[in-house]
Amino acid sequence: MSLVREPVTSPATFTSSARAVFKRLIAVGQATRPQLCEDLNLSRPTLSAAMAELSRFDYVEVIGQAQGHTGRTAAIYQIGKGAGHTIAVDAGSTVIRYRVAYLDGRLLLAGTYALSSGQRHMSAEISRMVDQAISKALSAAAPDWGPLRAVGVAVPARVTAQSRLMQPGREILTFDGFSLPAGVPLVLENNVNCAAIAEYNYGAAIGRPDFAFVQVGLKIGMGMVLRGELIRGRNGAAGEVSHLPFPWSASETPQPETLEDYLGVEAFMARVRADWPDDDIPRDSVDLFDRASKGDAAATAHIRRHGHDIGRLVSAGVAVIDPGFAVLGGGVGSLPLLLPYVREEVARLSYSTDIETSTLGADATLLGIGKLAAARAQTDLIDTVNG
Template identity: 45%
Template structure:
């Protein structure tokens, strides 16, 4: 977009603030009031900013308040989860415009539904898709590195408008980013986000930045050698198979006694029984918590994060906290352990943050954006 440097700088400040007066834009962009006035006029002419009202100052004078114009556009965030897809369409100031959810096979339909609800005439600036995989460069774009997300991603990609930039990010990294700005890690700049569900993963935030690694594979704890002893060889992603939800239910079934009643068929039922005082269910959950605590201790030994957040369909259950804390304290140095504050919304919220930042950059053309 052919904007002056001052207009791009003012747009970046306005997108971050949502609404602002000219003095506020001048202070945020570090520009003189005449320069800001010229920049605002340029943005209004391009439809990127619009006057949204007035505000009274302490001296009794009123000042025009500006917000983003329709031409600023929108962004799309997609959480392509293992069983459920969540989609959010947002303005470049982060305002939610539309959202939807459905099963993973219905991802394309959910995307189409949210796109149809976005304001008419607002250009789609970018799309961020969170996948449960490592991403790689393939041809002119990004793709999941394995078949974990491939088929579902391909089906969903067909529903996206042609020519709109699509960026992939690991789902655990997205959730960690959301916890940093909106969740349990607010006020902290270094922590680990440990997701336990159907699979396992670790989001690593150091100095306020998500650690991605040379292969975009930082935090892929599924690849930790397991089992690791003298008599057995480690299996490929053996730790994920051991700590995942399916294995938890198999262990619960194996531990069930004749007088325990029907075996739980879902993790939710297992935790409900444990919470209600069912002895076998409580023991199974306690053992699982200890094993998660050992994984947390391994991560802590390498990262020393100071804070470990437990997330995922299984990991976010507060019944796990005492056991994880106890095992981590037994094996490592003091580390705070808390449950996710965002639950299953974390991934799509983090993907939205990334989409908004990238969307702003399509307008500002490289002007630094805070995120």
């Protein structure tokens, strides 16, 4: 992941068993001592020593008792308040969403800011709204949240290895309307990559080490995971499918982002309006898909054509990385009516590929950047030391 500030150093050197317990509680949320012993293959004395290490800094806490099969009770543990919290922000094309949570994902605060219009690229308004969201989260912090450990922002732009947001051919401004506590890292990642991370950890791609997440909405994009690792590329441009050459013919010259100009929801709805058979034109894509769900023939025909277009995009990705599995997401891609037509075209054009609709919908990007922020916090707290 990417950062632009110095990391927080851990206050102690933890043993490998203490680090394993901490990671496990982040992953599962809550667990009893017997469950932790079984899951981590630890003896009871080793687990007790690990708990003592973590408890010194309030990194774990007891939240109750569970009744076992033998009638004995066992303490239930979760990540403690001393481990702190993170702030995650999805700098979207239509809304800015933020989420404050403990490292195990328990929600503390959430909010949304609407943009004045749909915006395909980073803009002054998006930057301003992100600043506002983070400032709001900082000002709302309560003592029982613990320290702020990391801030993550998912952005509609490339993020290079140098942790800078990039637009084609030029660097763009980042965020400066807030002041983080000293040493708190700021994690930046492309929004589609974040959605792919979320689907891999929480959604349709659980258990799938190779897959592509395809965003279809105001923008188009692709996040690629191979062997369980997100593929970013040398310039942070892996999956930037809006830059596939389009159109590609003897009579036309491709231009940058022309494919997004064609496949984005604004162009799609412009074609719908231009070809609609009567004056009762759909208001937007939501209205169009609603009509199709009720059997409207014109709406169904347009969705079929758009699904075939998206199928061609997916087929291009299959030809490059052959993931075997793809997840459709984004404002339009998450709508199940599109799925059969995408499958139909991929089956016609490409290799065998399972395709499913996102199970996370609009939450995918925010959950993904939250996962990255928590992972960075975990690294700074316990993984950067020798046990």
